[in-house]
Amino acid sequence: MKKKTATGATGKKGTWLxxxxxxxxxDCTVRDGGLINNSQFTDEFVRAVYQALVDAGVDYMEIGYxxxxxxxxxxxxxxxxxxxxxxxxxxxxxxxxxxxxxxxADAERTNYHEDFxxxxxxxxxxxxxxxxxxxxxxxxxxxxxxxDKGYETTLNLMSVSSVHDHELAEALEILAGSEVNxxxxxxxxxxxxxxxxxxxxxxxxxxxEASGKKVGIHTHNNQQLAYxxxxxxxxxxxxxxxxxxxxxxxxxxxxxxxxxxxFLKNPKFHLRPILKVIQEHFVPLREKIFWxxxxxxxxxxxxxxxxxxxxxxxxxxxxxxxxxxxxxxxxEE
Numbered sequence: 653m654k655k656k657t658a659t660g661a662t663g664k665k666g667t668w669l670x671x672x673x674x675x676x677x678x679d680c681t682v683r684d685g686g687l688i689n690n691s692q693f694t695d696e697f698v699r700a701v702y703q704a705l706v707d708a709g710v711d712y713m714e715i716g717y718x719x720x721x722x723x724x725x726x727x728x729x730x731x732x733x734x735x736x737x738x739x740x741x742x743x744x745x746x747x748x749x750x751x752x753x754x755x756x757a758d759a760e761r762t763n764y765h766e767d768f769x770x771x772x773x774x775x776x777x778x779x780x781x782x783x784x785x786x787x788x789x790x791x792x793x794x795x796x797x798x799x800d801k802g803y804e805t806t807l808n809l810m811s812v813s814s815v816h817d818h819e820l821a822e823a824l825e826i827l828a829g830s831e832v833n834x835x836x837x838x839x840x841x842x843x844x845x846x847x848x849x850x851x852x853x854x855x856x857x858x859x860x861e862a863s864g865k866k867v868g869i870h871t872h873n874n875q876q877l878a879y880x881x882x883x884x885x886x887x888x889x890x891x892x893x894x895x896x897x898x899x900x901x902x903x904x905x906x907x908x909x910x911x912x913x914x915f916l917k918n919p920k921f922h923l924r925p926i927l928k929v930i931q932e933h934f935v936p937l938r939e940k941i942f943w944x945x946x947x948x949x950x951x952x953x954x955x956x957x958x959x960x961x962x963x964x965x966x967x968x969x970x971x972x973x974x975x976x977x978x979x980x981x982x983x984e985e
Contacts, residue, residue, distance in 0.1 A: 663854050665889040671917040674891045678868070679705050679909050680714035682732055683756050684901035688943055691716060692730035699743050700933050701897065706749045707925035708913060712778065715740060718757040718767050734767075740775055747775050754778035756808070757794060759787035764794050771802025778804040782838075785815050788823050792830055799831035806834040806868060806892070812852060813843040813956050824856065828863040834892050835860055835867055837885065842874025842904055842949070843956040849881045853888040861889075868892030871907050873899060874953025876945055878907040883915065897926060898934040903959040904949040942966065947974045951981060 666672055681701050682693060698715070705713045716732030717724075724733050731739040735755045747753060753776050757764055768779060779798035783791035791807055798805045807827055809815070815823075827835060837852050844852070849869075856867045869885035871878035871894070882893055895912045899905035910930065913921045948962035951974075965977050 663850075663857075663888050666887060672886075672891070673918070674866075675886070675916060675918065676711040676892045677909070677912060677916070677921070678712040678714060678754065678892055678894050679710050679896060680756075680870075680894055680906070681896040681900050681909070683714040683716050684896055684906055685943070686716060686730070686732050687902035688900075689941055690729045691733035693732055695743060697933055697937070698732065700929050702743055702751070704897070704925045704929035706751045708909075708922045709918075709920040710751060710909070710913075712752045712754050714754045714756060714780065715743070715776075716755055718755045718762050718764070718779070720761055720763045720767070722763070723761055735776070737769060737774055744775060752777040752804075754780055754804075756780045756782055757798075759783035759790045759794060762794065764797050768798055768801050768803070776803065778806065780806040780808055780836075781832075782808040782810055784810045785819050785823055788826060792826070795830055795832045804834075805832045806836050807832045808836040808838050808868075808870060810838050811840040811958075812837055813839060813841055813848070820855070824859040828859050828865070833865060835865055836870055836892070836894075837867070837890070838870045839872055839878075839881065841956055841958060842872035842878065842953040844871075844881060845875075845877065846881060846884045849884045850888060853885045853890055857889045866891050868894065870894040872901070872953075872959075873904040873906060873945055874949045874959065878905070879911045879915075882907040882912065898930050898938075900934065900937075900943055903943070903963050904945050904953070905943045948977045951978050955981060957981070 682698055702713060716735040718735050719733045721734055755776055757779055781791050781794045795805050795807060835856050837856055860867045867890045869882050869890045871881045886893060893912060895909040896906040897909045899908040910923060910926045913923050946966055948965045949959055952959045952962045961981060
């Protein structure tokens with residue numbers, strides 16, 4: 653007999669046929685994709701992504717980071733690493749559309765007291781705070797700062813596949829009492845399997861439902877499970893779903909927006925604008941920069957380690973020596 657949970661007799665909020673109006677699709681193409689080119693996207697590219705998402709009926713666009721300019725120099729990083737108001741408005745104007753805008757703020761890498769403008773002075777709608785488990789105290793202060801200035805907020809718990817159960821339970825208990833609106837499961841290493849996603853989603857949902865919050869899911873595709881794991885979390889109640897167009901993102905990339913929109917049954921979503929922007933902008937981009945599933949990234953996913961070593965290996969001159977890379981990361985001769 654299946655254990656009853658906070659989300660029903662089986663823990664399910666629906667099946668693959670279910671239409672759920674609470675679902676919010678958050679496209680983080682420019683933000684996560686910026687990790688592979690130091691956020692140096694052209695205005696033409698960002699504007700094309702923005703318009704495609706508006707036309708597709710997507711709920712949120714994450715346009716970049718709110719990173720500290722003293723840590724990430726503007727001479728080395730593009731403007732989407734800092735998301736200053738003038739840069740955002742150059743693309744979206746006053747954003748008089750149904751698409752909400754968000755930016756991500758990394759704990760300990762954001763000058764949030766100064767760089768979070770009051771909501772009345774910003775075209776942004778949401779601040780997403782990204783933090784590792786040991787950064788929760790800082791994240792709480794960042795969430796309060798963003799909330800007090802009028803923003804929707806999320807807490808994206810990074811590298812959740814490396815967090816011990818007792819640490820997760822304590823962190824969620826603390827976050828339940830905070831101002832944050834959405835608690836995000838983040839599979840930073842692309843290491844999680846469906847059973848683990850199911851268990852994590854049930855755990856997050858119990859806390860969220862008891863405290864009036866929502867649950868989100870952000871996946872990476874190291875083991876080609878980003879899309880499937882997003883669906884697993886969705887069925888069990890996660891309602892904020894991250895994706896990127898053509899899976900564009902760090903390393904193996906993310907759950908693809910075009911796959912997710914095709915799966916969801918909400919008639920407000922339209923696939924054609926996404927296919928058009930892929931054809932016109934992402935196919936040419938792939939000739940310049942690499943992203944997506946590859947064998948070294950598979951290895952780091954299976955080992956539950958950060959993909960930085962695989963990314964460096966792929967960018968190096970001996971990127972087809974998969975056995976050599978495997979031996980180097982597992983310490984074999």
